[in-house]
Amino acid sequence: MKFTRTAPRTGATASGRGILTASLAGLALLLAACGSDSSNADTSTKAPTQGTDPVSLAAGSATGTPTADTAAPVAGGTLTFAVANDPISLNPSSTGSGNDTLYVTRQLFDSLTEQDPATGDVIPWLAKSFKASDDAKSFEFTLRPGVTFSDGTPLTAASVKATFDDINTAGAKAASAIVALAGYTETEVTGDLTFTVKFSEPNGSFLQATSAIALAPVAASTLAIPYDDRASGVGVVGTGPFTLDHYTKNNEVVLKKRTGYNWGPADRTNTGEAHLDQVVFKIVPESGVRTGSLESGQVQVIGGVAPQDISGLKDSGFGLVVRPNPGLTFGLTANVSRPIVGDLAVRQAIAHAVNATDVRDTALNEYFKVATSSLAANTPGWADQSALISFDPEKSKALLDAAGWVPGPDGIRAKDGVPLHLLTAYISNFGPNQTALELVQQELKDVGIDVELWTGTVPDLLAGQQEGKFDLIWGNSSRADGDVLRTTFSSVASNYYKIDDKELDAALIGQQSTADPAKRNAFLATAQKILVEKAYQVPVHELTTVLGTAKNVHGVVLGADSRLSQLTDASIG
Amino acid sequence: MGGYLARRLGQAVLVLWAAYTVSFLVLYALPGDAVDTRLGADSGSDITPEQIAALKSDYGLDRPLVIQYLTQLGRALGGDLGRSFDNGRPVTSLIAEGLPATLAIAGAALVISVLAGGGLALLAAGTRHRRLSRFLLNLPPLGVAVPGFWVGLLLLQQFSFRLPIFPALGNEGLRSIVLPAITLALPTSAMIAQLLAKSLSQSLAEPYADTARAKGASRSRVLLRHALRNATLPALTVAGLLTGQLLSGSVVVETVFSRTGLGRLTATAVSAQDTAVVQGLVIFGALVFVLVNLLVDLLYPVLDRRILRTTPRILITAEGRT
Numbered sequence: 014m015k016f017t018r019t020a021p022r023t024g025a026t027a028s029g030r031g032i033l034t035a036s037l038a039g040l041a042l043l044l045a046a047c048g049s050d051s052s053n054a055d056t057s058t059k060a061p062t063q064g065t066d067p068v069s070l071a072a073g074s075a076t077g078t079p080t081a082d083t084a085a086p087v088a089g090g091t092l093t094f095a096v097a098n099d100p101i102s103l104n105p106s107s108t109g110s111g112n113d114t115l116y117v118t119r120q121l122f123d124s125l126t127e128q129d130p131a132t133g134d135v136i137p138w139l140a141k142s143f144k145a146s147d148d149a150k151s152f153e154f155t156l157r158p159g160v161t162f163s164d165g166t167p168l169t170a171a172s173v174k175a176t177f178d179d180i181n182t183a184g185a186k187a188a189s190a191i192v193a194l195a196g197y198t199e200t201e202v203t204g205d206l207t208f209t210v211k212f213s214e215p216n217g218s219f220l221q222a223t224s225a226i227a228l229a230p231v232a233a234s235t236l237a238i239p240y241d242d243r244a245s246g247v248g249v250v251g252t253g254p255f256t257l258d259h260y261t262k263n264n265e266v267v268l269k270k271r272t273g274y275n276w277g278p279a280d281r282t283n284t285g286e287a288h289l290d291q292v293v294f295k296i297v298p299e300s301g302v303r304t305g306s307l308e309s310g311q312v313q314v315i316g317g318v319a320p321q322d323i324s325g326l327k328d329s330g331f332g333l334v335v336r337p338n339p340g341l342t343f344g345l346t347a348n349v350s351r352p353i354v355g356d357l358a359v360r361q362a363i364a365h366a367v368n369a370t371d372v373r374d375t376a377l378n379e380y381f382k383v384a385t386s387s388l389a390a391n392t393p394g395w396a397d398q399s400a401l402i403s404f405d406p407e408k409s410k411a412l413l414d415a416a417g418w419v420p421g422p423d424g425i426r427a428k429d430g431v432p433l434h435l436l437t438a439y440i441s442n443f444g445p446n447q448t449a450l451e452l453v454q455q456e457l458k459d460v461g462i463d464v465e466l467w468t469g470t471v472p473d474l475l476a477g478q479q480e481g482k483f484d485l486i487w488g489n490s491s492r493a494d495g496d497v498l499r500t501t502f503s504s505v506a507s508n509y510y511k512i513d514d515k516e517l518d519a520a521l522i523g524q525q526s527t528a529d530p531a532k533r534n535a536f537l538a539t540a541q542k543i544l545v546e547k548a549y550q551v552p553v554h555e556l557t558t559v560l561g562t563a564k565n566v567h568g569v570v571l572g573a574d575s576r577l578s579q580l581t582d583a584s585i586g
Numbered sequence: 587m588g589g590y591l592a593r594r595l596g597q598a599v600l601v602l603w604a605a606y607t608v609s610f611l612v613l614y615a616l617p618g619d620a621v622d623t624r625l626g627a628d629s630g631s632d633i634t635p636e637q638i639a640a641l642k643s644d645y646g647l648d649r650p651l652v653i654q655y656l657t658q659l660g661r662a663l664g665g666d667l668g669r670s671f672d673n674g675r676p677v678t679s680l681i682a683e684g685l686p687a688t689l690a691i692a693g694a695a696l697v698i699s700v701l702a703g704g705g706l707a708l709l710a711a712g713t714r715h716r717r718l719s720r721f722l723l724n725l726p727p728l729g730v731a732v733p734g735f736w737v738g739l740l741l742l743q744q745f746s747f748r749l750p751i752f753p754a755l756g757n758e759g760l761r762s763i764v765l766p767a768i769t770l771a772l773p774t775s776a777m778i779a780q781l782l783a784k785s786l787s788q789s790l791a792e793p794y795a796d797t798a799r800a801k802g803a804s805r806s807r808v809l810l811r812h813a814l815r816n817a818t819l820p821a822l823t824v825a826g827l828l829t830g831q832l833l834s835g836s837v838v839v840e841t842v843f844s845r846t847g848l849g850r851l852t853a854t855a856v857s858a859q860d861t862a863v864v865q866g867l868v869i870f871g872a873l874v875f876v877l878v879n880l881l882v883d884l885l886y887p888v889l890d891r892r893i894l895r896t897t898p899r900i901l902i903t904a905e906g907r908t
Contacts, residue, residue: 095755099854101672108624185633185641188625192633244673262673262683263846263854264756295755297844298853301739305747306754472618472859 086283086568087586091291094314095303099263099296103246105229106180106190112558115226116316116577117266117294122229122251125154125173127278128221128493128573130336133393135220138278139168139230139252143223145528149215152528156206160276162232163256170208174200176230177210183240192500193222215526217533218496221393224573252276254287254581266294277581282568288584304561307331313566313585316577318559320377320445332562335380336571337555339392340492341501342384343446344552345437345453345485350511353435354484358416360548362409363485366460367453369404369553376449377554384552387498387544393530394495394537398545402552409460418461426461438467439487440474449553450487478509486510489556493574495537499525502540502549510549517543594883598876605872606662606865610655613861619647620671623859645671658865667869668862670855677866680851687757688847691839692832694767695774699828702771703778710779711786712809723783729776734835738769738842755844766843770835774828778821785820789813819890826879833871 100114105122109115125140137143141157160168177200180190196214203209210219222228232250235243243249246257246266254277255268270287277284295312297303303315304322308329318326318333327333345363347354354360369383382390386398418426418433426433437454439446447468454464467483477483486509490497499521500506504513517540524536544550558575568582621642625633642648646657658668667677703726710722745765746754752765789795790813798808836849848867855863 101854101858185621185625185637186644188633191637241669241674245675261846262680263850264844295844297755298841299735299739299844302742302754302842302844305742309747309750309754311746311754470617470623472616472622475622476617 086288086582086584088288088584089290090288090585091293092289092314092566092580092583092585093293093295093312094316095295095297095306095312096316097296097298097300097303100260100266100294102244103257103260103266104240104243104249105226105231105251106176106183106187107240107244108188112576113296113316117268118226118229119253119572119577119579120255120268120292121246121249121253121257122226122231123160123253123276124225124229125156125223126220127280128224129278129280130571130573130578131280133391133493133573135224136279138224139276140223143220145220147527149217149219149526149528150212152210152219153203154208154210156208157276158206160252162250162252163271164232164234164250166232166234168230168252169205170200170202172233173208173230174202175233175236177228179231179236179240180228186240187227189225190227193219193225193228217525217528218494220528221494221496254579255292258291263296265296268292268294274581277579281579281581283581285581287579287581288568289580292580307561307563310563313563314569315561318561320380320559322561323378323380323559326561330564332564332566332569334560334562334569334571335557336575337382337389337391337557338489338491338575339389339494339573340497341387341488341490341550342389342552343443343449343487343489343554343556344384344387344550345487346501346510346550347485347548348478348481348483348510349513349549350481351484353431353433356416357547358412359418359433360551362412362416362460363457363462364545364548364551365403365405365412366409366457366462367404367551367553368456369402371404371456372449372452373554375452376445380557380559382555382557384554386541387550387552388495388537388541389555392493392495392497394524394534396534396538396541398541398552401542401545406456406460413461420461424458424461425463432463433461434463434465435484436465436467436482437485437487438469438474438477438483440471441468443489443556446487453553481511491556491575495533495540496525498537498540498544502544512549514543514547514549517547517549594880598880601876602869602872605868606659607655609865609868610658610861613859613864614651614654616859618859620859620861621645621647624671658862662865662869667866670863671860672855672858672863677862680863681848681866681870684846684848684851687845688833688836688840688849690757690763691766691770691845691847692836694763695770695832695835696828698767698771699774699778703775704782706775706779707782707786708809708814710783711790711813712806726776726780726783729772729779732772734769734772734838735842737772738765738839741765741769742842757845757847762843762845766839766845769842770832770839773835774831777824777828777831781824782817782821785817786813789817792816819886822882822885822889825882826875829874829878830871833874 094116096113096116098110098113100109100117102109102114103118103121105118109118123139125138126135126143127138128134129136137157139157139160140154143152143154145152154173156168156170156173162168177194177197180187180194181197184191196212196216198211198213201209201211212219229251235249238248246260254271254274256271258267258269260266268291270290272286274287275285297306300317300319300322303312303317304326306312307315307326323333345367347360349355373381373383385402386395388395413426416428418428420426421432437450439450441447450466454466457464467477469477478486490501502510502512503518503521505518505522520536520540520543524533524540527533545552558571560569560571560577562569565586567584569580570578570582572578619642621638625638639648646654661668665678669676670680706722706725710719713719742754742765745751753759753762756762786809790808795808795812798812803812833848836847837852838849840847840849841853851863852867855867
């Protein structure tokens with residue numbers, strides 16, 4: 014009897030600790046299971062901005078939706094769309110969970126401008142015209158008349174001013190939006206439908222940023238709700254082609270068509286009401302379950318298709334909507350303040366030792382492009398640097414020899430007793446990262462460079478970056494504007510890589526000092542050339558966004574930022 | 587009996603406090619905080635250090651650790667577990683919303699575990715075939731060893747994707763409970779089977795079983811009427827562990843089956859370093875354990891009259907020895 018009496022109590026004490034260990038263990042399993050899953054490899058939840066160029070689109074969505082949509086789209090129906098992450102917040106200016114949040118909020122909110130995926134140009138949307146000053150410090154907009162919020166109130170210049178002021182007050186809470194309003198002084202209302210946005214410093218990428226969801230105008234009733242209470246989306250009102258029916262955390266977001274909508278931008282085939290009656294976003298964390306659900310007809314569209322599932326879906330006749338992501342390509346960036354990679358010769362040796370095509374072929378597939386610059390080819394302002402990029406291990410060895418790095422008995426080079434050992438950090442936000450880096454590790458070893466791989470959580474990575482612990486960091490950042498180079502590499506932003514290069518800084522700050530696309534592109538071309546020449550970043554491959562669609566789904570497209578565009582053209586049947 | 591109860595309640599409070607404190611320390615020992623995790627992705631951006639500092643101060647993350655701990659503990663004592671950093675909702679209502687869905691699959695899993703685990707143990711103890719018995723006794727370790735997400739994916743593949751019998755996603759309807767409950771029940775069935783089989787074989791070796799057999803009782807009568815009754819008690823002692831297994835199992839199961847519930851809440855809160863929610867869940871888990879174990883202790887006298895006859899004094903001494 015003693016046994017039975019004592020056992021429960023041991024159970025009780027063990028249990029207190031048990032839950033922690035148990036849930037941590039459960040979690041480890043879960044993370045392991047999902048590690049390869051986050052196909053939204055976008056480190057950046059940074060929303061503002063989008064972009065593209067005609068080349069990529071031709072390569073992109075052509076592969077996509079099956080057969081030309083020649084017949085008139087069928088009206089009505091419910092489209093069920095599986096995404097990986099809970100949106101967390103339906104407030105357009107707050108961060109949410111990244112791409113998946115934006116897939117949902119894009120349907121609810123319109124922007125002042127649209128970035129045309131075919132050209133990368135910023136074109137009118139809620140603003141029928143806009144003009145930047147020469148110093149890129151003030152921007153005049155004229156709104157399109159007759160637009161209303163879904164609560165019935167009209168969109169006016171005052172609505173936009175109130176939205177921008179609200180973001181400015183919210184500060185870092187409006188993380189995705191506040192970065193686009195850096196140096197914001199005020200929005201001056203000059204008429205019912207006209208206003209001027211003013212900055213204390215040049216904001217050359219602002220026009221492009223107005224095409225993002227983060228800066229979408231919201232109704233006055235929304236702004237009356239405290240900022241922290243808007244995440245549920247209840248009472249958060251935009252001018253978009255869909256309205257929120259309900260949002261159940263970790264389960265689904267149901268949207269209803271807004272009748273009377275007729276102010277879509279000109280790059281859409283249908284600028285009026287959506288064909289669909291209803292859109293249901295289902296939150297399905299596991300990528301294998303998303304694929305299986307599409308194949309078994311339980312959902313009609315899936316986001317975040319894992320690279321290894323792409324060809325299988327295609328072979329079974331499902332539609333693919335494919336578009337390379339604009340922005341910073343995946344590659345190795347050196348922390349120049351570290352002793353070894355501070356040396357230009359070592360960085361160049363690394364650049365010539367990496368066989369990017371081989372990495373793409375091994376870790377990925379033909380849907381992913383080999384990088385041709387620090388910017389992906391469909392980013393406005395992209396300048397081809399392929400001439401400067403070459404896989405040439407002999408050149409690497411020669412560079413290292415000349416710099417005094419002598420191979421030791423194990424093949425690893427050393428100089429003055431210091432081994433050529435580089436700590437290289439990555440996070441598992443994109444499944445193939447590990448495979449890609451293991452290959453890079455092998456390639457660098459072939460020329461005598463010893464690479465130690467490190468991985469951890471985002472805060473771990475940031476802490477390590479701040480301490481200056483890593484020599485090389487692997488990653489990307491999706492954004493449809495070349496300004497991503499300034500925020501990543503210039504000494505004026507976060508400056509994690511400690512690059513101290515006056516020429517590069519001048520080009521990066523220069524592109525932000527004007528809103529004239531031609532001038533910006535010239536600055537960006539200079540910056541890209543320096544980045545590759547001085548091997549601050551070794552570009553390896555681009556990221557690609559892939560959606561899978563059922564055979565009878567048409568008109569699902571990705572926007573200039575390679576995120577889901579509004580579903581006004583989508584139809585079933 | 588009153589003293590015993592008071593002692594148990596005191597222990598319960600201690601367990602809850604320890605769970606709260608340990609989880610607080612663990613969460614704050616991690617690098618960064620919720621703000622860093624949220625803005626981390628925006629690291630290479632124009633957010634100024636001043637803006638980040640303002641946000642941290644707004645959420646009280648810049649105050650000394652001791653102060654943060656004491657304020658939160660104070661509020662928790664008043665039943666206020668704080669708000670989710672992620673979406674600003676009260677932690678208590680997030681837990682209340684997630685609970686029914688988790689209870690549904692955990693309850694179903696418990697029923698399945700008792701039937702499957704109990705059945706397996708009885709069959710193993712009752713069969714005359716030694717090989718069959720040995721085979722059956724080898725199943726539980728396997729049930730504990732296979733990872734839940736893998737079983738879940740296999741079940742989905744077979745019974746949702748290939749044969750459209752059960753839905754792959756969501757919480758709607760009774761049919762959505764079946765596959766998650768089976769997945770969740772696998773390790774717990776194994777635990778029950780293993781424990782019950784062991785105590786059944788012990789009971790069958792007891793003299794009273796020999797007596798019963800000598801009196802001419804059939805094999806099944808000895809097993810079901812005599813041995814099972816006595817063997818159930820030890821199995822009941824692991825109720826707390828089973829509950830723990832069901833709660834932690836829900837993290838994986840709810841993710842694989844795209845269900846809402848406490849498991850999914852845990853997964854998302856941990857990855858966002860949403861400390862208030864994680865702590866709320868730890869407290870909730872500890873509370874469930876304490877209650878289950880208390881309930882089991884109080885149930886013993888009902889199941890075994892002999893415990894009722896023992897005097898409180900002996901109960902307390904027994905207590906002291908553990």
